[in-house]
Amino acid sequence: MQIPTLDDMLAARRRIAPHVHNTPVMTSRKLNELVGAQLFLKCENFQKAGAFKARGALNAVLGLSEEQAANGVATHSSGNHGTCLAYAAGRRGIRCTVIMPHTAPQAKKDAVRGYGGSVVECEASTSSREAVFAEVVAATGAEFVHPYNDHRVIAGQATCSAELIDQVEGLDAVVAPIGGGGMISGTCLTLSNLAPNIEIFAAEPEQADDAYRSFKAGHIISDDAPSTIADGLKVPLKPLTWHFVSSYVTDIKTASEQEIIEAMKLIWKWMKIVVEPSSAVPLATIIKNPQPFAGQRVGIIITGGNVDMEKLPWA
Structure with a gap:
């Protein structure tokens, strides 16, 4: 198992720079008031191909x-x-x-x-x-090229949080969705090296909560075919991503299907941006569990905006 390093992330940042967007960070007074924290949304829904991947x-x-x-x-x-x-x-x-x-x-x-x-x-x-x-x-x-259990892929995903901490100073925590763990692993890689004081939280659907159960049990638990509207979060952790999750993640929070839908609607309504269900899971978990984030500066990684407009989850 080849574990990517900070040098791998820095090399990835140079390699991909001509081909990716340095995506914006957006804020919402309404969302801040709702959760009692300052939220900074890193909008990878504006990334090439519509996702951080x-x-x-x-x-x-x-x-x-x-x-x-x-x-x-x-x-x-x-x-x-x-x-x-x-x-x-x-x-x-x-x-x-x-x-x-x-x-x-x-x-x-x-x-x-x-x-x-x-x-x-x-x-x-x-x-x-x-x-x-x-x-x-x-x-x-x-x-x-594995979707997440690949050192090259994780090093690439790690460039997202490197941009985020360049764009926003003084973050207390970063929250990102977790399925197989590629984005969270990249976040752990960057923050553990460059900003170790920032806490890392993962957000997961209740109906696909194998990462949450793995985190509590101390070993990988895999579900073969979970069912959730957050279709990007249905896959299980693998050894490489488990290394990062088990070593650096502060906690994993979960949200129900309805809570995910409501959070997705809030982002569409108040921020006027299109996000897919997986991207709404972090906000859903913060709304459900505001205590760890109260009064803090919290980065949220909005992972993608590829939505089937004919099958919106609230339709």
Whole structure:
């Protein structure tokens, strides 16, 4: 297991800089009043391909040798990583294949294809996606870029919180969604080295709370096919991300489906920005558990804005 370092993050920041946005940090007086804290939203919904995962995908793809890149890249993804890997592969001019559950939002399947990637569908379980993926790699010889259990990907995701602490001084805490743990791991990598006084919280749906249960148990607990509207947070932790979560995360908070929907509506209504359900989970957990954040300066990583407009969760 190769654990990424601060030098890896700094190298990733230089490598991907020409291909990503330095995304804005936005605030809302209404949200601040609601939770009793100052919230600073790092808006990766404005990132290339609509999600933070462009960072990790680009770092992995642009760092490949010519020999590694020759057969293209492949991954399994519920949407955003696949979309971002297709975007990154397009920048490199190589092939990209994404294994996606048939239940993934049509908008995310269309986005993969829109960036030139190929979609192979599977059943909506971790075991199915990994089995179908193994068949694709055996047939194509493509380089595997894991959505999160990959040191190159985590180093890329770590550039997000590096930007955040450049943009906002004096943060007390940072809250980010957790599924497989790529963004949280990147956040841990950066903050533990550059701002170790900032507490790191992860936010997770109650209906896909394997990271929460893992954190409490002290070892990885995996669910094969959880059901939640936060489709980007259905995957389990892996050894590399567990290393960061178990070492640096202060706590993991959870929110119900309805609480996630209400938080998503608040962001749309008061901030006038489009975020996907996974991105609303941190705000939902802060509204539900305001005590640890009361009076503090809190960064929230808004991870993406790729929404199926035909299937809004409150429709």
